[in-house]
Amino acid sequence: MFNNTTGIDRNNKAKKAEKQQQEWMQYPTILTRINPFLITSNRIKEKKDFVNELILENSWGRITKIGPVLTQKDEDILIAILCYAKQYKDKDITGSLAYIGNIIDIARVLTKSKRPGKDTYSSIHKSLIKLASTVINLEVKSNNRFKCILSNNIILHIDYNDKTKKIKIIFNPKFYRLYIKKEYTQLHIKTRLQSLKSPVEKKIYQFIMSHRSKTWRGAREKLEKVLNLNPDRPTNQRRRTIREAINALIARNLLSQNSGLLSADIVVLERCEE
CATH class of the missing domain: 1.10.10 (Arc Repressor Mutant, subunit A)
Known part of the structure; x- marks a missing residue:
């Protein structure tokens, strides 16, 4: 009897790829x-x-x-x-x-x-x-x-x-x-x-997704300029805003546990593997 399993598998993969593309x-x-x-x-x-x-x-x-x-x-x-x-x-x-x-x-x-x-x-x-x-x-x-x-x-x-x-x-x-x-x-x-609520979470997500490398490391002030945070706010408030957004993205498995503020002025963002 002719086995058409390969053809069915190919169709299923094509449908799955199309669905992923729509997401x-x-x-x-x-x-x-x-x-x-x-x-x-x-x-x-x-x-x-x-x-x-x-x-x-x-x-x-x-x-x-x-x-x-x-x-x-x-x-x-x-x-x-x-x-x-x-x-x-x-x-x-x-x-x-x-x-x-x-x-x-x-x-x-x-x-x-x-x-x-x-x-x-x-x-x-x-x-x-x-x-x-x-x-x-x-x-x-x-x-x-x-x-x-x-x-x-x-x-x-x-x-x-x-x-x-x-x-x-x-x-x-x-x-x-x-x-x-x-x-x-x-x-x-x-x-x-739908999932991300905080504007800072959304912008950090967009930013890390835009890089070919899954890891971005840079100065906190550089990230703040990407996020367009108000520079007149106290530094500790700006740090807290970034830290809370990173922790929220970690909790949603969008950033890895390696992400965070390494020091007062250095940020690491590491995208989770899909």
């Missing part, structure tokens, strides 16, 4: 290191809407913005949309990303709820408007020189029907270029959007 999303690596989304209320209050303002500068580059202040909540919504975004082009746009579907899908991946409420839809729509109206100037640093790789808004067009919940979101082609060279980081969707 991950791609996020521009540069945004895991130079990030315009603020995480604390004090920092948000410091920044002003519609002002050409420096948001962050570190060893990887710098970001300035003109437009509404962007928060961690806005980044969560951006990532949720990117989970569903597909390549897009039309008569005016030769290449970009777009999501054309139902806002309910975005709400569900954010909240784990099968029946998100009106407040969730409204929050998503407001964040989209902010992402469309904020001009970001993103510069990478190389050999002590800055090179601009994005000087525009992230979202180009939004068309939303509040009654049907149908939505069309087109990303700016210049934002899409961040993907073309395949310089993106794989993030586990449920981990990033």
Whole structure:
């Protein structure tokens, strides 16, 4: 009798690989290191809407913005949309990303709820408007020189029907270029959007996932600039914020027990093996 076990195994592996692929999303690596989304209320209050303002500068580059202040909540919504975004082009746009579907899908991946409420839809729509109206100037640093790789808004067009919940979101082609060279980081969707609650946990997770090596070791001040922690806060509070976030990631088996503050000024982040 003919044995088709090999064919069945191959199909099962293909289905498993497809399912695993659906559990991950791609996020521009540069945004895991130079990030315009603020995480604390004090920092948000410091920044002003519609002002050409420096948001962050570190060893990887710098970001300035003109437009509404962007928060961690806005980044969560951006990532949720990117989970569903597909390549897009039309008569005016030769290449970009777009999501054309139902806002309910975005709400569900954010909240784990099968029946998100009106407040969730409204929050998503407001964040989209902010992402469309904020001009970001993103510069990478190389050999002590800055090179601009994005000087525009992230979202180009939004068309939303509040009654049907149908939505069309087109990303700016210049934002899409961040993907073309395949310089993106794989993030586990449920981990990033549903499991992690603290903004600092989310940013540390994104940061360590962006490195090829599973271990990053560096100065605490360097990590603080990646996280965009308020430098005016007392040093012991900033240390505690980092320590608590690392311990939370260890508890979720995202960082190994080798991770932590080795001293007052040295941090080690070691990603757990998948």
